Amino acid sequence: MAANNREMLDVAIIGSGPAAFTAALYVARENSSATVYERESIGGLAGTISNIENYPGFTGTGMELMGKMREQAESFGAKTEYGECTAVKKLKKHFELMIDDTSVLAKTVLVATGSERRKLGIPGEDLPGISYCATCDAPMTTGKEVLVVGGGNTAAQEAFHLLKYCVSVKLLVRSGLRCNDVLKDRLKKEPRIEVITGVVPTEIERKEGQLYVNTEKSGVFVADNLFIFVGAGPATKFLPAEILAEDGSVKTRQNMETEIDGLFAAGDCRLGSVKQAVVAAGEGAAAARGMSKYLEELRHTGA
Numbered sequence: 001m002a003a004n005n006r007e008m009l010d011v012a013i014i015g016s017g018p019a020a021f022t023a024a025l026y027v028a029r030e031n032s033s034a035t036v037y038e039r040e041s042i043g044g045l046a047g048t049i050s051n052i053e054n055y056p057g058f059t060g061t062g063m064e065l066m067g068k069m070r071e072q073a074e075s076f077g078a079k080t081e082y083g084e085c086t087a088v089k090k091l092k093k094h095f096e097l098m099i100d101d102t103s104v105l106a107k108t109v110l111v112a113t114g115s116e117r118r119k120l121g122i123p124g125e126d127l128p129g130i131s132y133c134a135t136c137d138a139p140m141t142t143g144k145e146v147l148v149v150g151g152g153n154t155a156a157q158e159a160f161h162l163l164k165y166c167v168s169v170k171l172l173v174r175s176g177l178r179c180n181d182v183l184k185d186r187l188k189k190e191p192r193i194e195v196i197t198g199v200v201p202t203e204i205e206r207k208e209g210q211l212y213v214n215t216e217k218s219g220v221f222v223a224d225n226l227f228i229f230v231g232a233g234p235a236t237k238f239l240p241a242e243i244l245a246e247d248g249s250v251k252t253r254q255n256m257e258t259e260i261d262g263l264f265a266a267g268d269c270r271l272g273s274v275k276q277a278v279v280a281a282g283e284g285a286a287a288a289r290g291m292s293k294y295l296e297e298l299r300h301t302g303a
Contacts (some may be wrong), residue, residue: 008056013112016043016066019110023112034079045268050135051066107262131228146162146225172213242260
């Protein structure tokens with residue numbers, strides 16, 4: 001990532017989901033300089049959703065939605081750069097961020113890092129053929145049998161997306177299904193998805209091109225590909241401990257500002273977030289208003 005480490009941004013935004021690009025749009029429209037920093041792929045987890053049905057005025061993939069959000073923010077002057085933020089430090093009246101190995105200065109910062117996929121915490125879950133993104137890797141399942149671990153909305157939605165390519169899906173659920181009633185009804189009516197409850201994976205092995213999922217009491221499940229969707233946690237490990245709750249989410253005031261003046265948070269990484277794209281976008285707008293007010297106060301003090 002190229003950056004002039006003496007340039008002073010008005011707003012640095014960490015993450016590239018709905019909260020990030022909404023905030024970027026709002027502050028850029030007020031002629032403040034804003035750069036969005038993303039470590040992996042644009043949109044974060046929102047960008048990996050195969051079908052969005054509950055975002056007002058939009059139906060399509062997460063990647064399509066995030067592409068439109070990025071395009072709109074950049075049309076007003078916001079910038080997007082790739083690079084991982086590894087530290088945020090408050091100096092006297094501005095912040096220093098480490099983006100990869102580059103120092104970036106900003107008057108105010110928005111943390112909109114969202115969530116990152118949780119893993120099972122068992123041996124073998126990083127073997128070839130295991131994925132955490134159906135949108136990314138579904139095509140490689142064409143004509144194959146697939147296992148999906150998880151029982152929430154994401155697991156169910158991605159199981160249906162996989163059926164566009166694979167022959168069948170076994171949905172391995174630890175206890176009962178946690179997805180909404182609409183998805184439960186769809187699962188009951190889909191003969192190519194078999195829901196198996198009471199499955200607790202203990203180890204994954206790969207033999208002769210196939211994956212073997214060993215479990216506590218349910219025996220061994222074998223398939224060509226395995227997708228894991230067992231929830232997500234806030235992507236906040238690089239932040240100061242003083243602003244983090246016990247679960248790693250960011251504590252904020254009503255205006256989305258943290259206990260560190262000038263440092264804001266919005267979206268799924270924030271304590272109390274309801275984990276919905278439309279809500280994250282709203283929080284991004286609220287944070288942008290707070291950041292604009294903060295910047296105005298800095299101008300009045302001559303900072």
